[in-house]
Amino acid sequence: MSDLLRVIGLTKKFGDFTAVDGIDFSVARGEVLGFLGPNGAGKTTAMRMVTGFLPPTGGTAIVDGFDVRIHPIEVKRKVGYLPEGAPLYDDMTPSEFLTFVANVRNIDGADRDRAIDSAAGQINIQHVMHQPIGTLSKGYKRRVGIAQAILHNPDVLILDEPTDGLDPNQKHEVRNLINEMASDKVIVISTHILEEVDVVCSRAIVIANGTVVADGKPLELEARSSFHNAVSVRVSGATDSLADKLRALPMVGKVETSKIGDGKVSLTVFPSRPVNILEPVSECLRELSVTVEQIHVERGRMDEVFRNITTTTKS
Amino acid sequence: MVTTLAICRRELRAYFTTPLAYVFIVIFVAMNGATAFFFGGLFDRGQADMTSLFSMLPWLYLFLIPAVAMRLWAEERKSGTLELLMTLPVSTTSAVFGKFLAAWVFSGIALSLTFPVWITVNWLGNPDNGIILASYIGGLLMAGSYLAIGGFVSALTRNQVIAFVVGAAVIFLFMMSSLDLILAAFRGWAPIFLVEVIQSLSFLVHYDSIVRGVIDLRDLVFYFSIMGVFLFANVVVVDQKRGA
Numbered sequence: 001m002s003d004l005l006r007v008i009g010l011t012k013k014f015g016d017f018t019a020v021d022g023i024d025f026s027v028a029r030g031e032v033l034g035f036l037g038p039n040g041a042g043k044t045t046a047m048r049m050v051t052g053f054l055p056p057t058g059g060t061a062i063v064d065g066f067d068v069r070i071h072p073i074e075v076k077r078k079v080g081y082l083p084e085g086a087p088l089y090d091d092m093t094p095s096e097f098l099t100f101v102a103n104v105r106n107i108d109g110a111d112r113d114r115a116i117d118s119a120a121g122q123i124n125i126q127h128v129m130h131q132p133i134g135t136l137s138k139g140y141k142r143r144v145g146i147a148q149a150i151l152h153n154p155d156v157l158i159l160d161e162p163t164d165g166l167d168p169n170q171k172h173e174v175r176n177l178i179n180e181m182a183s184d185k186v187i188v189i190s191t192h193i194l195e196e197v198d199v200v201c202s203r204a205i206v207i208a209n210g211t212v213v214a215d216g217k218p219l220e221l222e223a224r225s226s227f228h229n230a231v232s233v234r235v236s237g238a239t240d241s242l243a244d245k246l247r248a249l250p251m252v253g254k255v256e257t258s259k260i261g262d263g264k265v266s267l268t269v270f271p272s273r274p275v276n277i278l279e280p281v282s283e284c285l286r287e288l289s290v291t292v293e294q295i296h297v298e299r300g301r302m303d304e305v306f307r308n309i310t311t312t313t314k315s
Numbered sequence: 316m317v318t319t320l321a322i323c324r325r326e327l328r329a330y331f332t333t334p335l336a337y338v339f340i341v342i343f344v345a346m347n348g349a350t351a352f353f354f355g356g357l358f359d360r361g362q363a364d365m366t367s368l369f370s371m372l373p374w375l376y377l378f379l380i381p382a383v384a385m386r387l388w389a390e391e392r393k394s395g396t397l398e399l400l401m402t403l404p405v406s407t408t409s410a411v412f413g414k415f416l417a418a419w420v421f422s423g424i425a426l427s428l429t430f431p432v433w434i435t436v437n438w439l440g441n442p443d444n445g446i447i448l449a450s451y452i453g454g455l456l457m458a459g460s461y462l463a464i465g466g467f468v469s470a471l472t473r474n475q476v477i478a479f480v481v482g483a484a485v486i487f488l489f490m491m492s493s494l495d496l497i498l499a500a501f502r503g504w505a506p507i508f509l510v511e512v513i514q515s516l517s518f519l520v521h522y523d524s525i526v527r528g529v530i531d532l533r534d535l536v537f538y539f540s541i542m543g544v545f546l547f548a549n550v551v552v553v554d555q556k557r558g559a
Binding site for chain 2 (some may be wrong): 048051052053054055073074076077079081085087088089090091092096100101103105108132148275305
């Protein structure tokens with residue numbers, strides 16, 4: 001019950017098409033939830049329902065005890081939301097725009113100036129505060145959108161693709177900002193950039209075709225990868241029998257090899273059971289006295305897991 | 316209330332940060348002058364009044380007011396800012412009312428800029444300023460009801476041109492409903508009372524009596540009912556069409 005955000009059986013149908021099909025999840029304060037899924041999976045539709053923009057066909061979302069179907073205004077007060085594509089009023093300057101948002105959110109006087117300064121400072125847009133939004137670059141527009149969402153220091157922050165269109169430095173800044181704010185909020189970010197999940201999310205939900213197909217910590221999701229615990233090595237001066245020798249080791253499943261020139265070979269050794277096989281593999285390499293240039297244990301590959309769980313459910 | 320005012324201020328500012336406001340005001344005032352002096356024969360009539368201006372006003376409004384109203388919702392839907400606006404703690408009613416109020420204030424500003432004509436007739440003669448005041452109120456009420464219709468139509472589409480054309484057409488039907496053009500279509504089959512109801516919906520009939528200096532409660536009720544009905548329809552449409 002202490003979960004700030006609870007989503008219960010949330011469903012949205014557009015005619016015969018079911019965009020979101022009964023998703024359930026809860027998020028507690030301090031969690032950063034990554035909302036993953038292929039394009040068209042229903043991420044944006046789900047976020048639009050949680051933020052009170054779209055009325056759900058079934059189910060509901062509850063924010064700090066307020067049901068979005070019954071108390072939409074209360075929910076909107078508690079939520080900061082960056083809609084997909086960060087739509088903004090192009091004819092206003094960030095300063096005018098944030099003032100407008102503050103007025104609508106009933107923040108006035110000195111509090112308003114403080115809130116605007118703080119949001120603008122956190123997201124680094126102070127020097128463009130008086131240029132029309134329409135003339136700003138994509139990265140700045142996105143940041144003005146984020147500033148709008150964090151202006152009232154909301155308990156629940158919902159960001160639909162917050163780093164889309166940002167350069168690597170700006171992405172880094174936004175991720176830092178999310179990490180800084182994470183401790184006392186619920187943050188939900190949708191993304192299809194998988195590396196982001198590792199960097200900012202404490203938990204990830206994968207949805208495909210409108211249903212939740214995976215829910216867990218990023219490490220748990222990575223553990224589902226066939227690469228989890230696999231050992232990758234790059235060696236030089238290897239003989240052709242190397243792969244066979246490795247394959248013969250106990251607990252080793254298959255071995256993939258690929259030549260990378262200069263007599264160097266890269267091998268990936270997969271375990272047959274979910275155990276760490278670094279020890280036997282490195283011992284074997286030592287016995288064969290090949291020169292090891294690189295060796296590491298794979299954590300698992302998010303993109304592979306993502307592909308597996310979002311495509312197998314399609315059939 | 317606070318949110319309604321915040322939205323109203325933003326909308327009003329939006330008019331003035333684009334060329335729309337200035338183009339509109341210049342054309343509105345120039346055309347008012349032109350129609351009053353040339354078609355209305357302000358000088359030739361030899362009377363110190365503003366009848367010539369106010370008799371042309373409904374026709375100017377017919378295509379100028381939909382131009383003010385067309386962007387109210389169509390633009391928000393097209394640019395996606397509707398999602399931003401409707402996920403702020405704003406009820407649909409206060410958003411609709413705030414936008415309408417901004418457009419109304421803006422048309423009021425434009426209408427008030429016809430004051431040189433008022434100065435002219437006062438300088439040339441002794442007009443009945445009571446009638447002129449009533450006429451300004453009539454013009455304002457007419458602008459308000461046109462705007463309510465235009466705003467409603469704007470919420471139906473994301474295309475501003477369609478919003479303009481359809482808005483003007485609907486307003487035209489309301490204006491014409493006292494004339495045979497519309498009534499003849501009903502006379503053949505509709506009961507008398509329905510024909511009379513349709514006839515009573517005409518903007519022109521209600522406007523004419525106000526411009527003559529008689530502010531009848533029935534005329535006020537008529538204008539405010541039109542505004543109320545279309546603003547309500549506007550709220551319903553915005554709620555229905557969200558995200559579609």
